[in-house]
Amino acid sequence: MTTEESSKTWVRANDLTREYRVQTDGLSTGRFGLGLFRREMRTVTAIDNISFSIDRGEAVGLVGLNGAGKSTLLKLITGVLVPTSGEVAVGGLNPSQNRSQVVSDIGVVFGHRSQLWWDAPLVDSMNVLKLIYSVDEDEYRQRLEQLSEILELGELIRRAPRQLSLGQRVRGEIMASLLHSPKLLILDEPTVGLDIIAKARIRNLIRTLVEEEDVTVILASHEVTDIERVCDRTILIDHGQILYDGTIEQLIATAGVERSLVLDVASEAGGTEGDVSVEQVTVPLTGEDAASRLIEAASAGTVSDARVTGGDLEVILARVFDRAEE
Amino acid sequence: MKRSIALQLAYIKIGFKSAIQYRVNFIGGVIGLLLHSLLAAVGGIVLIDRFGGVVGWELGQIMFMFGLTRIQSGFIYSVFRGVVRWEGQVREGWVDRYLVRPRGILAQASGADFDIAGLGPIIAGVGLIIYGVVLSPPDLTWWLVPWLLIVMVSGTMIQLAIVMVIGSSAFYNVRMGSATNAAERSQWQMNLFPASAYSTVVQTLVTIGLPWAFMAFYPAHLVYGVASDELFGEPVLYLAPVAGLAAFLIGAWSWRRGIRSYQGMGGV
Amino acid sequence: MITTTNRLTRATWAISRLHARRTLTARVDMISNVLFGLLIAYALAFLWQALYSSNVVNSEVTVEQMITYAVLGSVATTVLQTNTVFWADWRIRSGDVIFDVLRPINWQLTLFGDYFGTVLAQFVAVGIPIVLLSALFLDFLAPASVLAGLLFIPSLFLGVVISFSIVFLILLLAFRFTQVGGIESAMRGFRPILTGALVPLWFFPDWLETSFCALPFPDIAFTPLAIYVGEIEGSDIWFAVLRQLGWVVALSALGAWLAHRGMRKLSVQGG
Numbered sequence: 001m002t003t004e005e006s007s008k009t010w011v012r013a014n015d016l017t018r019e020y021r022v023q024t025d026g027l028s029t030g031r032f033g034l035g036l037f038r039r040e041m042r043t044v045t046a047i048d049n050i051s052f053s054i055d056r057g058e059a060v061g062l063v064g065l066n067g068a069g070k071s072t073l074l075k076l077i078t079g080v081l082v083p084t085s086g087e088v089a090v091g092g093l094n095p096s097q098n099r100s101q102v103v104s105d106i107g108v109v110f111g112h113r114s115q116l117w118w119d120a121p122l123v124d125s126m127n128v129l130k131l132i133y134s135v136d137e138d139e140y141r142q143r144l145e146q147l148s149e150i151l152e153l154g155e156l157i158r159r160a161p162r163q164l165s166l167g168q169r170v171r172g173e174i175m176a177s178l179l180h181s182p183k184l185l186i187l188d189e190p191t192v193g194l195d196i197i198a199k200a201r202i203r204n205l206i207r208t209l210v211e212e213e214d215v216t217v218i219l220a221s222h223e224v225t226d227i228e229r230v231c232d233r234t235i236l237i238d239h240g241q242i243l244y245d246g247t248i249e250q251l252i253a254t255a256g257v258e259r260s261l262v263l264d265v266a267s268e269a270g271g272t273e274g275d276v277s278v279e280q281v282t283v284p285l286t287g288e289d290a291a292s293r294l295i296e297a298a299s300a301g302t303v304s305d306a307r308v309t310g311g312d313l314e315v316i317l318a319r320v321f322d323r324a325e326e
Numbered sequence: 327m328k329r330s331i332a333l334q335l336a337y338i339k340i341g342f343k344s345a346i347q348y349r350v351n352f353i354g355g356v357i358g359l360l361l362h363s364l365l366a367a368v369g370g371i372v373l374i375d376r377f378g379g380v381v382g383w384e385l386g387q388i389m390f391m392f393g394l395t396r397i398q399s400g401f402i403y404s405v406f407r408g409v410v411r412w413e414g415q416v417r418e419g420w421v422d423r424y425l426v427r428p429r430g431i432l433a434q435a436s437g438a439d440f441d442i443a444g445l446g447p448i449i450a451g452v453g454l455i456i457y458g459v460v461l462s463p464p465d466l467t468w469w470l471v472p473w474l475l476i477v478m479v480s481g482t483m484i485q486l487a488i489v490m491v492i493g494s495s496a497f498y499n500v501r502m503g504s505a506t507n508a509a510e511r512s513q514w515q516m517n518l519f520p521a522s523a524y525s526t527v528v529q530t531l532v533t534i535g536l537p538w539a540f541m542a543f544y545p546a547h548l549v550y551g552v553a554s555d556e557l558f559g560e561p562v563l564y565l566a567p568v569a570g571l572a573a574f575l576i577g578a579w580s581w582r583r584g585i586r587s588y589q590g591m592g593g594v
Numbered sequence: 595m596i597t598t599t600n601r602l603t604r605a606t607w608a609i610s611r612l613h614a615r616r617t618l619t620a621r622v623d624m625i626s627n628v629l630f631g632l633l634i635a636y637a638l639a640f641l642w643q644a645l646y647s648s649n650v651v652n653s654e655v656t657v658e659q660m661i662t663y664a665v666l667g668s669v670a671t672t673v674l675q676t677n678t679v680f681w682a683d684w685r686i687r688s689g690d691v692i693f694d695v696l697r698p699i700n701w702q703l704t705l706f707g708d709y710f711g712t713v714l715a716q717f718v719a720v721g722i723p724i725v726l727l728s729a730l731f732l733d734f735l736a737p738a739s740v741l742a743g744l745l746f747i748p749s750l751f752l753g754v755v756i757s758f759s760i761v762f763l764i765l766l767l768a769f770r771f772t773q774v775g776g777i778e779s780a781m782r783g784f785r786p787i788l789t790g791a792l793v794p795l796w797f798f799p800d801w802l803e804t805s806f807c808a809l810p811f812p813d814i815a816f817t818p819l820a821i822y823v824g825e826i827e828g829s830d831i832w833f834a835v836l837r838q839l840g841w842v843v844a845l846s847a848l849g850a851w852l853a854h855r856g857m858r859k860l861s862v863q864g865g
Contacts, residue, residue: 119344350771358780505626525640
């Protein structure tokens with residue numbers, strides 16, 4: 001776009017705005033079906049004048065509540081939607097004007113939707129995608145082998161999604177979106193519906209991919225842990241605006257949440273022999289005298305349990321969103 | 327071009343592989359649509375037999391024409407099936423997935439939902455053409471086969487265009503699945519009998535508005551050496567490819583407009 | 595007993611209303627169905643005129659009766675087609691059918707509510723406009739007699755129920771074969787012919803007419819239409835309606851029994 005743009009920048013949005021015209025009343029037909037001829041429209045702003053840029057190789061988490069504008073933003077970046085005003089560029093190109101060129105370098109995983117053929121073996125789906133993205137036969141073979149190793153799919157690629165567990169299927173989806181070695185990988189709620197173990201596995205895989213593939217990742221999720229484990233940077237959106245853009249550490253600091261150590265200290269109390277009382281002591285972990293306070297608290301008795309609180313992104317986000325509401 | 331054909335073939339292969347997983351539905355679909363064409367033909371045969379021809383056309387000629395249109399419908403049911411059930415694809419969010427891939431939406435939409443059941447009408451169509459040729463042999467000329475191939479392609483384009491025009495309304499978040507069915511139902515019922523049997527008004531409509539009469543009726547005049555159509559004269563007999571192309575251009579235009587509008591005002 | 599029946603009737607009617615409303619909101623669908631239905635009604639009416647005027651007609655049926663039949667036949671074909679099988683088939687495949695089955699109302703009745711509501715909405719929004727707009731320029735006749743007029747509507751209703759019963763039986767195949775969309779697509783093609791909506795059965799050769807009449811299909815559209823135009827007359831009308839009732843009872847009972855078995859299979863497989 002502009003000359004001063006850093007050569008590292010891959011995705012950039014300038015004053016991006018996107019509005020929708022929606023029908024106010026979808027189902028009413030009115031009396032005697034007269035609604036057949038009635039239509040009331042109103043405008044909703046899904047993305048409200050936002051700007052940001054993402055560097056090559058960066059992994060960015062996109063966090064927001066339902067309807068915050070996450071999906072719309074992803075659709076604008078991929079060229080599925082055209083901005084109402086402002087501009088968006090991927091690799092210096094406008095995605096809606098150079099759709100086929102831009103999307104050749106993008107891979108997308110929709111957590112709620114599959115891009116695989118439900119009843120055909122995974123490898124057959126890959127074969128069609130190979131043709132869609134014009135991937136070379138040799139490159140394709142190599143890539144398939146490499147990805148099935150990273151994604152631990154192995155012989156599962158001979159099975160149809162219908163016969164796979166949800167976790168396995170998501171790995172198949174990720175494979176499908178990486179087959180053409182995209183420079184930008186977009187993941188929209190990739191861990192939705194998975195159990196804890198499968199979630200952890202997918203997160204680790206994505207992290208591995210980020211490190212090994214030199215791919216720029218945008219991960220949208222409700223699941224804060226996804227972002228925490230995978231991303232270097234977080235963008236918080238609410239009501240179509242950016243509430244926060246920066247590292248997670250900074251976010252914790254700005255949110256004004258202190259990390260504290262909570263100790264359960266057991267001490268022999270009162271006169272009676274063997275009567276133990278447990279006291280809960282909270283020690284803030286910031287400040288110069290943190291260490292001495294910690295020692296003091298711990299030596300009051302026997303420490304039966306200890307845990308850190310306040311660092312939870314969940315809590316921080318809740319606070320930030322709460323503040324935004326006010 | 328070569329890559330596009332390879333892609334369509336891959337679509338057909340994967341569609342076929344998926345379909346044979348549900349064997350009863352697969353066989354039921356093919357045989358069902360085959361029987362449908364034959365049963366419709368029986369309805370026509372009964373009437374034509376009873377009245378001894380329809381507005382000057384013999385049974386064999388009418389079956390020949392109907393067979394031609396069935397083959398064209400077979401292509402719509404199979405290769406372009408995804409466009410036929412476009413409403414469902416839009417509802418299931420496929421447009422977004424097609425838009426994030428470096429290929430045309432129409433190519434992806436038609437391929438992604440390949441349905442082998444279309445083989446039914448194609449087999450039935452071939453059978454009906456043979457039946458028609460046996461009953462009323464056409465003039466054998468060197469251009470007969472090339473002409474029929476051209477007609478086959480242009481007739482398929484005419485049907486595809488109508489499906490596309492109706493289907494593009496799905497981009498505006500409009501329900502239209504039943505409209506597509508209604509169009510298809512009208513198409514085969516109308517093509518069961520010669521268009522000139524339907525009076526001036528309806529014949530004009532299926533010539534200019536919904537150019538179904540170009541799928542077989544006008545082109546068949548040449549096959550049987552009929553010099554001209556009573557209503558539209560001679561030129562109309564040669565116009566099938568023009569009608570096919572024109573219809574397709576209109577279909578493509580409306581489809582493109584739909585995509586643009588979707589990108590401009592898709593759902594949240 | 596009465597309260598149960600009352601509750602079920604009201605529940606079914608509520609489902610019907612829901613689907614009727616859903617159907618009516620699809621404007622493009624409704625308007626196109628009117629237009630395409632009209633096209634077929636006019637085309638067939640003109641076809642009959644052409645056939646009657648240019649050929650020696652060896653039929654006691656008049657051309658006006660045929661025109662009326664053509665219009666009503668187009669209405670029947672248009673109105674009876676719904677997406678019930680496709681929706682329910684998908685719910686069976688995805689396992690969502692478990693929610694339908696767990697409701698304290700019979701699944702068969704739920705689907706009937708769905709089908710009937712859709713057909714009713716299409717009858718009002720599509721069927722009646724087709725008849726009115728056809729009557730404008732065509733020789734559309736009134737019912738052949740008072741009795742025909744009185745029994746036409748109940749006969750039509752029974753036709754809808756028979757049509758549903760067959761739809762339901764197709765759907766039950768889904769429990770065995772997982773996917774039945776293709777079979778329903780084929781049925782859509784059969785319907786205009788088998789029900790006699792396109793070509794009335796009296797034009798068929800005797801052996802074909804007899805074999806068609808052994809099937810339930812003609813009682814869906816041919817019977818009510820033939821009653822309307824007066825080709826089934828007098829006491830034959832009562833007999834025809836009774837035969838329709840017989841099909842309703844037989845097919846519904848078969849459906850209920852197979853559904854019961856299907857559900858057992860479902861609960862054994864765990865959905």
